[in-house]
Amino acid sequence: MITKTKTALVIGCNGQDGALICNSLLKKGYKVIGGSRNGKDNLDKLNQLGIEKEFEIKKADIKNSNEIEKLISYCQPETIFNLAAQSSVGKSINQPIDTVEGIVNGTLNLLEVSRKINYTGKIFFAGSCEMFGNTETKADIHHKQNPRSPYGIAKQTSFNLVKLYREIHSLKCVTGVFFNHESHLRNESFVTQKIVKSAYEIKNNRQKKLKLGNIDIIRDWGWAPEYIEAVQLITNSPNLKDHIICSGVSNSLKIFIEKVFNSYGLNWHEHIEIDKNFLRQNDIKSSYGDPNPLFKDLGWKAKVDLDSIIVNLIKLSNRN
Numbered sequence: 552m553i554t555k556t557k558t559a560l561v562i563g564c565n566g567q568d569g570a571l572i573c574n575s576l577l578k579k580g581y582k583v584i585g586g587s588r589n590g591k592d593n594l595d596k597l598n599q600l601g602i603e604k605e606f607e608i609k610k611a612d613i614k615n616s617n618e619i620e621k622l623i624s625y626c627q628p629e630t631i632f633n634l635a636a637q638s639s640v641g642k643s644i645n646q647p648i649d650t651v652e653g654i655v656n657g658t659l660n661l662l663e664v665s666r667k668i669n670y671t672g673k674i675f676f677a678g679s680c681e682m683f684g685n686t687e688t689k690a691d692i693h694h695k696q697n698p699r700s701p702y703g704i705a706k707q708t709s710f711n712l713v714k715l716y717r718e719i720h721s722l723k724c725v726t727g728v729f730f731n732h733e734s735h736l737r738n739e740s741f742v743t744q745k746i747v748k749s750a751y752e753i754k755n756n757r758q759k760k761l762k763l764g765n766i767d768i769i770r771d772w773g774w775a776p777e778y779i780e781a782v783q784l785i786t787n788s789p790n791l792k793d794h795i796i797c798s799g800v801s802n803s804l805k806i807f808i809e810k811v812f813n814s815y816g817l818n819w820h821e822h823i824e825i826d827k828n829f830l831r832q833n834d835i836k837s838s839y840g841d842p843n844p845l846f847k848d849l850g851w852k853a854k855v856d857l858d859s860i861i862v863n864l865i866k867l868s869n870r871n
Contacts, residue, residue: 563635643702735867764829797840
């Protein structure tokens with residue numbers, strides 16, 4: 552355990568990953584200060600974790616460099632975790648300007664403010680496997696980048712900006728590139744939450760069908776609370792380098808659906824309806840990563856498999 556002499560600033564503290572890292576840091580004795588565009592207006596995820604009153608939350612929009620500079624000056628943090636901006640690929644297609652501005656301008660603002668004030672602490676940026684596009688082999692950090700959505704393009708730009716500022720300005724900044732990671736704190740707009748919720752509703756005779764798009768897509772799913780520990784290892788490493796955070800195991804969405812519905816004693820074939828309105832030409836068919844470099848460098852590997860993820864999602868989602 553560390554003493555409460557270390558301060559961490561978590562920008563985007565109201566999201567899934569932000570809330571989880573706040574919870575983890577608090578348990579380790581950090582003084583945590585949260586930054587959020589909405590301030591205290593939406594504490595739903597923090598409420599679910601029971602930590603909404605355990606740390607200070609300041610209102611600050613990462614797209615506003617003046618607000619970010621004031622926030623850093625106020626907090627004087629040893630570490631900054633940037634987990635802000637919307638994270639839905641589908642939403643980015645319909646709202647590309649807001650998505651790109653939030654991610655790209657937000658990244659650049661934080662980097663440039665840190666350079667300007669000579670910030671000497673460490674800064675973690677949340678990256679995304681969406682910057683790779685389709686991965687027919689396990690993607691490592693050097694995998695070809697071919698994003699297929701505004702969200703993926705924005706994350707690609709953010710990744711390259713962080714790398715640039717680390718190399719030419721010697722900022723202690725790093726990106727952890729997340730592959731899909733789930734928890735009960737996921738917004739209901741994400742397909743995994745839709746599936747879990749719908750199966751529960753169908754089991755209780757409150758819903759008959761769930762409409763989905765391409766269920767043959769392949770993803771690398773992990774457990775978000777576990778991935779948050781990898782984030783801290785990457786950030787606290789004396790040798791800062793970008794890393795992939797993944798399980799290295801690929802499963803189709805169809806398998807995910809089957810496992811969830813089986814958990815409720817349901818035959819998914821009777822309740823899933825493929826709707827062409829949900830099909831996207833730019834859908835990534837296959838996305839999975841290589842976990843070996845992170846394990847080799849920092850000794851971390853995912854331990855929670857897909858079956859356990861589903862058990863956790865069902866248990867925690869139904870409880871909440």
